[in-house]
Amino acid sequence: MMLSASQISFDYGRVPVLADVSLDIAEGAVCGLVGPNGAGKSTLLRCLYGALRPRKGVVMFEDRDIAALSRKEIARRIGVVPQHGHPYFAVSVGHFVGMGRFAREPLLGGFSKLDQESVRRCLAEMDLDHLEQRSVAELSGGEFRRVLIAQALAQEPRLLLFDEPIQQLDLLHQLEVMEFARSFARRGGTATLVVLHDLGLAARYCDSLTLMHQGRVVMTGPPEQVLTEETIRSTWGVRAVVERNRATGTIQVTPLAPARDSAHGSQPNPEHT
Amino acid sequence: MRARNPVNVAILGLVAAIAAIALSLCIGVIHVPIGEVARVLPDFVMGRDRETSMASTLVLEMRLPRAVGAFFVGAALGSAGAMLQALLRDPLASPTLIGTAQASAFGRVLGVFLGMSYVGSLLLSFLTAVAGTLIVLVIARSRRGMPSQAVLLTGVNVGMLFAALIGLVQYMSTDEGQLSRMVLLLLGGLWQVTWPPLALIVPATLVCIGAGLLLSRHLDLLSLGEDSALRLGMNTRSSGTAVLLLSCLLTSLAVSIAGIVAFVGLVVPHAARRLVGPAHRALLPACAFLGGILVVAVDCVARTALPPNELPLGVLTSLVGVPFFLVVMHSMVREGATR
Amino acid sequence: MPFASPLFFALLSAAILAFGCSPDPTNPAANGSLGKPPMRIVALTVGSVDSLALLGQLERVIAVEEDCFVPGTEHLVKIRNDDHSGPSKALNVEAVLALHPDLIIAKEDLKPALENRGIAVLWVSSSGGLDTVIPLVEQLGRSLGAVDRARMVLDSMREKMASIERRVAGLPRVRVYYEAGKPGRTAGRGTLVDDMIRLAGGDSIAGDSPLANPLLSSEAIVALDPEVIVLSPWSDSPEEVALRPGWSRISAVIHGRVHRISEENRKLQYPSPSCVDGCESMLVPWIHPSLAPPAERK
Numbered sequence: 001m002m003l004s005a006s007q008i009s010f011d012y013g014r015v016p017v018l019a020d021v022s023l024d025i026a027e028g029a030v031c032g033l034v035g036p037n038g039a040g041k042s043t044l045l046r047c048l049y050g051a052l053r054p055r056k057g058v059v060m061f062e063d064r065d066i067a068a069l070s071r072k073e074i075a076r077r078i079g080v081v082p083q084h085g086h087p088y089f090a091v092s093v094g095h096f097v098g099m100g101r102f103a104r105e106p107l108l109g110g111f112s113k114l115d116q117e118s119v120r121r122c123l124a125e126m127d128l129d130h131l132e133q134r135s136v137a138e139l140s141g142g143e144f145r146r147v148l149i150a151q152a153l154a155q156e157p158r159l160l161l162f163d164e165p166i167q168q169l170d171l172l173h174q175l176e177v178m179e180f181a182r183s184f185a186r187r188g189g190t191a192t193l194v195v196l197h198d199l200g201l202a203a204r205y206c207d208s209l210t211l212m213h214q215g216r217v218v219m220t221g222p223p224e225q226v227l228t229e230e231t232i233r234s235t236w237g238v239r240a241v242v243e244r245n246r247a248t249g250t251i252q253v254t255p256l257a258p259a260r261d262s263a264h265g266s267q268p269n270p271e272h273t
Numbered sequence: 274m275r276a277r278n279p280v281n282v283a284i285l286g287l288v289a290a291i292a293a294i295a296l297s298l299c300i301g302v303i304h305v306p307i308g309e310v311a312r313v314l315p316d317f318v319m320g321r322d323r324e325t326s327m328a329s330t331l332v333l334e335m336r337l338p339r340a341v342g343a344f345f346v347g348a349a350l351g352s353a354g355a356m357l358q359a360l361l362r363d364p365l366a367s368p369t370l371i372g373t374a375q376a377s378a379f380g381r382v383l384g385v386f387l388g389m390s391y392v393g394s395l396l397l398s399f400l401t402a403v404a405g406t407l408i409v410l411v412i413a414r415s416r417r418g419m420p421s422q423a424v425l426l427t428g429v430n431v432g433m434l435f436a437a438l439i440g441l442v443q444y445m446s447t448d449e450g451q452l453s454r455m456v457l458l459l460l461g462g463l464w465q466v467t468w469p470p471l472a473l474i475v476p477a478t479l480v481c482i483g484a485g486l487l488l489s490r491h492l493d494l495l496s497l498g499e500d501s502a503l504r505l506g507m508n509t510r511s512s513g514t515a516v517l518l519l520s521c522l523l524t525s526l527a528v529s530i531a532g533i534v535a536f537v538g539l540v541v542p543h544a545a546r547r548l549v550g551p552a553h554r555a556l557l558p559a560c561a562f563l564g565g566i567l568v569v570a571v572d573c574v575a576r577t578a579l580p581p582n583e584l585p586l587g588v589l590t591s592l593v594g595v596p597f598f599l600v601v602m603h604s605m606v607r608e609g610a611t612r
Numbered sequence: 613m614p615f616a617s618p619l620f621f622a623l624l625s626a627a628i629l630a631f632g633c634s635p636d637p638t639n640p641a642a643n644g645s646l647g648k649p650p651m652r653i654v655a656l657t658v659g660s661v662d663s664l665a666l667l668g669q670l671e672r673v674i675a676v677e678e679d680c681f682v683p684g685t686e687h688l689v690k691i692r693n694d695d696h697s698g699p700s701k702a703l704n705v706e707a708v709l710a711l712h713p714d715l716i717i718a719k720e721d722l723k724p725a726l727e728n729r730g731i732a733v734l735w736v737s738s739s740g741g742l743d744t745v746i747p748l749v750e751q752l753g754r755s756l757g758a759v760d761r762a763r764m765v766l767d768s769m770r771e772k773m774a775s776i777e778r779r780v781a782g783l784p785r786v787r788v789y790y791e792a793g794k795p796g797r798t799a800g801r802g803t804l805v806d807d808m809i810r811l812a813g814g815d816s817i818a819g820d821s822p823l824a825n826p827l828l829s830s831e832a833i834v835a836l837d838p839e840v841i842v843l844s845p846w847s848d849s850p851e852e853v854a855l856r857p858g859w860s861r862i863s864a865v866i867h868g869r870v871h872r873i874s875e876e877n878r879k880l881q882y883p884s885p886s887c888v889d890g891c892e893s894m895l896v897p898w899i900h901p902s903l904a905p906p907a908e909r910k
Contacts, residue, residue: 051503075506082504087497088362091551095493102494103506111490111554155505302831327861335831335858447679449846453793464796464830467857581832582821583796 002027002191008057019215030185032206033195039212041195049078075103079157094132100154122150142173162194178205200252277549286562293566297340297573342466343572344565346527349478351564353523354538359496360516363421367539368524371428374533375435376405377525382455402521462586489553536594649757650715660717662884666765740883742807769885780813786899788814789838791847796827812895834858843872
């Protein structure tokens, strides 16, 4: 098991956000994290890479507790592609991606030839060579998402965490990102976790899904098991049809109408994803 | 936006700095031709006995310490500005706009009031500068980061708070001599720069800028935002603290020589960014050199614009800095930058 | 919108200005008509206290400023009035009003604090030069019914001034730098000190600067090479001044002609007839040390 989170509980002040959440990410796997707004997905993600310290529970990367690792050590293992990530100052794509090398640089050292090479590789991998000198502020949504991925790749991580990577991307770029997420996981010694709202893509690309609702894990398992009309109704409060797509062979979800007898009364939650 | 090689920046910067200082040694109420300057300078460098000519007095005794003081004040403020802009991720941050300089000046004034020595009041001013900047950091910070308006508004108010505290200390002081020393501190300006304080300020500034250079990658990441810096592997707490302490120390060093000199810390990083790009390993030395040259130049104007009078340095930098600030602010508003 | 029109604002501003500049209707002293002479005077300028002392009217004064050093005022009520440098122009107005004075003498910049309170106020110009002394003494003489005494005091002052002028008449003018507390800061044209220096045969190196308190650059002072340096009581000491970078070249420093006005003898600093005494006892010997002391006066 590459990453293993056990019984994570987290509160924002006195508001409970996560309660007893456990999640495992196996090597080579693409894990999906799905659930309605306010389920605690982003919060869990931030606990997984140590940005938040849970009140209870532990996150282990292989055999190390991440709470005992330094930030750099974590960054060398786990890369994050965030939802937002625009810098405050206009920088070039090359410089921006280069900042991913921080975790690999010596303590007080600078940016070496090795780092330069790595940046170039990451840019090439994300098809960004021609944009190296362009300012980050001038990029389209899809281009910037690729830049964020390139930046995370520059850390040379073993695990990549994607926080809602397909927001505001067009169809082509949605596919490209998900394809990349899967190919990265299959490289050997690597894995991916993706937080998603799009259930069809989640079912298609993820080996296992973790369904969250109101800060708890409802179910974990293969997509067909997790995404049933029953679970969708009780979690999202929506009547839907789940059917297998003829072209892809994976399931897709078509929402029909809000479930009238809504047992789904979601309480307000500060963290809205 | 090609990033420049820091070594090139350093070489170019040094050449420009030497030229600016040399020029300032010539310019003044009495013009000293560059030949004369070159002739008397070696006496100083070699520590030989100086001749008693007017040129020697003007150049070596009066203008040289002043030029050196001006340069290091500018270097300190320019670097502090760059560090604060990265720390606060705010292109409009500067030691005076966020109250650091005023807090530092309060510390100095308090030190004068309490009869402390120069070094003692300098240390006190460092502590008050840190306190003032911390207030801004704590209050303007939210889970979502540090919006520019919050930083600026808090900073302006912190500045006003310390200005009021300075007024309070002045009110409590009944010693005329003490009072005039305090006002002198606050008006700013390089009227009388002597070598003894420079013997402390110059090495201290160099050490701080050097430390900043070692932290240049940290500064790069800090300016991405706290969340980003964290996920990329930086311990934001320790790095942020180090940057805070360095910028406050640099500001205090500058204030102790020249009082409150506004806008240098704001204008210089912007200009430097345009010249050498945003990577701090080139930006920081560029800010130091550019800041130094700017203050040397403005000080020349202060000395020579309206002879025999001397214009206050802070007034001149504000005349340049305010239009600059307004232009940047306007372009930020137009771009809808209300993060 | 009528209220936003420029014309409205212009008219409003004119009205405000007119109202602000008109004499305070509650201030009888402003119109020169005081009725019976005041017996409870709060005098908030040193110049006026000294003038009152010269007029023999000090017993009518019930309160002075906290740092008033005129002899004979030690037992009087002291009121805090910080009009020295800094942002705190603080006058303890309540303390003044609690004394129920019938006349207040104050500098013009205290107008916002003291006018329209139904108490007579005699305003003294803030930039008191020599030309304000005579009107002040005359006005005090009129208000206190001491017109003859006032004339005597002024005649004596004019006589002393004439005597000084005679003594320095044939001598060459001397370049003088007066430092008013802050390095570089000197007294410009129209200030009392500058008038006194000129009376004593000196010319300020600031020349005809239009500024009231010009700040000279250190270089300029060295270049203008004053022959005499006069320091205010709260300036640096003559020894410290001599150590300033480059100042060892100045004639005044070379010949040891750097003098500081002592705290005890500050007659040059405030506008009253005593300033001429200060000029005679301090400035004249400093500026023209070769002159014999004045002829004995009866």
